[in-house]
Amino acid sequence: MSLKKSKIKIKYGLNYMYKMLKNSNIITILFFIFMGCENLFNDDTVYGCLEQNACNYSSVANTNDPELCEYPQNNYDCNGDCLVEVDQCGQCGGNGLDSDLDGICDDQDPCIGISQNGYFCSDIQVLFDFVSNNSVLDSIDVYDIGNTIGITNWENGRLTYLSLANLGLTDVPYSISLLDSLGILFLNNNNISQLPSTLCQLPSSCTIFLQNNNLCEEYQTSEWNCIYQFSPQDCIE
Ligand SMILES: [Ca+2]
Numbered sequence: 001m002s003l004k005k006s007k008i009k010i011k012y013g014l015n016y017m018y019k020m021l022k023n024s025n026i027i028t029i030l031f032f033i034f035m036g037c038e039n040l041f042n043d044d045t046v047y048g049c050l051e052q053n054a055c056n057y058s059s060v061a062n063t064n065d066p067e068l069c070e071y072p073q074n075n076y077d078c079n080g081d082c083l084v085e086v087d088q089c090g091q092c093g094g095n096g097l098d099s100d101l102d103g104i105c106d107d108q109d110p111c112i113g114i115s116q117n118g119y120f121c122s123d124i125q126v127l128f129d130f131v132s133n134n135s136v137l138d139s140i141d142v143y144d145i146g147n148t149i150g151i152t153n154w155e156n157g158r159l160t161y162l163s164l165a166n167l168g169l170t171d172v173p174y175s176i177s178l179l180d181s182l183g184i185l186f187l188n189n190n191n192i193s194q195l196p197s198t199l200c201q202l203p204s205s206c207t208i209f210l211q212n213n214n215l216c217e218e219y220q221t222s223e224w225n226c227i228y229q230f231s232p233q234d235c236i237e
Helices: 003-042 121-133 142-148 174-178
Strands: 151-155 158-163 184-186 207-209 227-229
Touching (some): 121 158, 121 174
Parallel strands (some): 158 184, 184 207, 207 227
16 A cells, blocks of 8 residues: 555544544534423423412412512501501500500600690600701700700790700701790701791790701791791701
């Protein structure tokens, strides 16, 4: 055999082996793809919640997965509606009391009934609302406001003078009009940018100071002429 012929034979032999290897790889890959798909087609398990009392019972699942189940809170149905009695403090199934029905639960109410410790509860409630609505007054004792952060005068259990100036207040409570014995109100030098519509229901004899807050021109109309001292203001919309 000549050298040329033997080289051609080797070349064809290598090509043949390469083609065989290539084809066997493709066959192997096709085999695994087919096996994989067969598993997919055979696996018809659908997981879901199959607990009858759960809020998300699945109508399409055939296999229960308890971890997928969601249940209503105690005393509530799946729509979030209370199924039992709501207590006087607005808690579903609770046992809280609001004996004087002023919207403040007994366990938080600083004054229950008409008066307590010689103070009228309606006046105490306004101070309580000032404390609740202004984070800067957090944890202030409403009975001690006059000795700690502000100045108060009381006559016959009624609040006649209230100064809460220069404290960084942002809120004047809606209940402010309950102070129907008030003669002077200082709320100047705070960060108040809005006023409750009830402010001008304070007695017409009450002198109100609100200068140096963040109030805008809308409070300079006749509707707000109960304010004795309004300017200057650093308006913040
Ligand atoms: Ca109460």
